[in-house]
Amino acid sequence: MSCAPPWVDAALVQRALDAEAASADGEAHAQAPAVRSVSAQPLGAAGENFASRLLRVRAQLEGGAQRSLVLKCEAEDAAVRDSIRQSGFFPREIAFLTRVYPTMQGLLEAAAPGRFPPLAARCLLHGAEPHAFLLLEDLGERGFLTADRVRGLGLRHSLLALSALARLHAASAAALAARPPLARELSCPWRTAREDPFDNVLQLCFGLAGEAALLWPDLPDEYARVLARMKAAVYDKFAALCRPKPGRFNVIVHADYWTNNILFRYEHGVPVEVRVVDYQISHVSSPAMDLLRFLYTSLHQDVLERHMDLLVREYHAALQETLELLGIESPTLKDVWADINAHGFYGLFGAVLSVPFMRAEKGNAPDLDSAFKGEGGISKETYHTCSRFLTYVLKDFRRRGWLCWEEFCDP
Incomplete structure (x- = not known):
């Protein structure tokens, strides 16, 4: 049984996979295979993900293929969520993964081409509504x-x-x-x-x-x-x-x-x-x-x-x-x-x-x-x-x- 929040649907995952395809092809209009359905399960045991929810989201694609992504989103509890919002944890992580880390990895690649594999997961999509979230590559697939x-x-x-x-x-x-x-x-x-x-x-x-x-x-x-x-x-x-x-x-x-x-x-x-x-x-x-x-x-x-x-x-x-x-x-x-x-x-x-x-x-x-x-x-x-x-x-x-x-x- 899926435990995905209602806003985590096929359309959201499609946006993430299309963004990944466009980045890989260098073409803004590139599209991934169509997402037919999504399901999600908790990632990690209870008590291990302070201030956030971590889910593995599985997508069934057109043609029978599957993809797995990791969703990190705000905690369900309103009191924890409101306090964490004041601390700016999600904007900080989004800034790091989308702007800071690519700069870091680019400098390493320029200094020693091909020597240093990435250290962070790729962020395919992020947003703030209805809750702050990041959709990341599932490193478990690799x-x-x-x-x-x-x-x-x-x-x-x-x-x-x-x-x-x-x-x-x-x-x-x-x-x-x-x-x-x-x-x-x-x-x-x-x-x-x-x-x-x-x-x-x-x-x-x-x-x-x-x-x-x-x-x-x-x-x-x-x-x-x-x-x-x-x-x-x-x-x-x-x-x-x-x-x-x-x-x-x-x-x-x-x-x-x-x-x-x-x-x-x-x-x-x-x-x-x-x-x-x-x-x-x-x-x-x-x-x-x-x-x-x-x-x-x-x-x-x-x-x-x-x-x-x-x-x-x-x-x-x-x-x-x-x-x-x-x-x-x-x-x-x-x-x-x-x-x-x-x-x-x-x-x-x-x-x-x-x-x-x-x-x-x-x-x-x-x-x-x-x-x-x-x-x-x-x-x-x-x-x-x-x-x-x-x-x-x-x-x-x-x-x-x-x-x-x-x-x-x-x-």
Whole structure:
């Protein structure tokens, strides 16, 4: 049974396929085969698509052929939808996929023809009525799959994902240099805590994490007290870290670079190629933001513990190589680590907010939309499922000086 909204019909999909055909042929009047019917099914488990709906739309074409597209549209819940509209997430992603990313990919192609396959899905059609939406190519048709978010990524997957991230960062730096107005178009989306209901979600998560941490046998109670004390300040710290730093190396960050937004194509069971999806909060900032988000949410814990230095080093090598091809001076490895250290607290935000959602078994993920509305959706017990990982993260952050310990510990 199809779950497509009533406005997702054969005519809409026809417009998308005709636009694709016209782009491929270079002729505005080119047309695709006629769409006879459409159906849709949810893409991803409940709780995995915060602030939006994600559907796989299947079209039956004239002559018996089929096409599959991915529809991303606004959340059904009016309260979530209205708040997200204030944040401008859909216009931001549309701008990235239709104007910014084509510039980035064009610069890469000009610098090294045929060397760099695309990293983003093609947007065939987008609109704002009756709801904001994007119709995207279905990367699943080309063999791209998500990895196991519950287990976390192994070393091979992690290296490939960081190479892709380095390419995105390098190409975006070139695009910002070629078109400086992009920096204004993709400015930081986060406002003050008073203006943003996301502050309530952060306070809820840090408060619950602090309560849960009191019961973790390998973590001293003082960590729980620090988490509880910092919850009122975490949004402002988070928003300040997201803003670009003048005089530093800034790029267009993905800002939600984690397992479910990174798709892999495999050959003989080995990951060989990557596509990256979901650019709704992309903005100009330090590349450290994406590195910390990825490293402290998406890796298998053993990989994080044993190979973090290697992963940062390989990211830098790929970044440096791509920037040199684009004629842009690269930051040094020391510079990259300096930015990671300066933004370290951002990694804690990612771990506390996101890991319980990311590591939950499919079908049992907490409901972030409900938490966003203040209707529960997450509990103290949620944090017990990932206590081993969060215990490691908290101790590691204190060791690295990223926990703002002196600011929030007992006087």
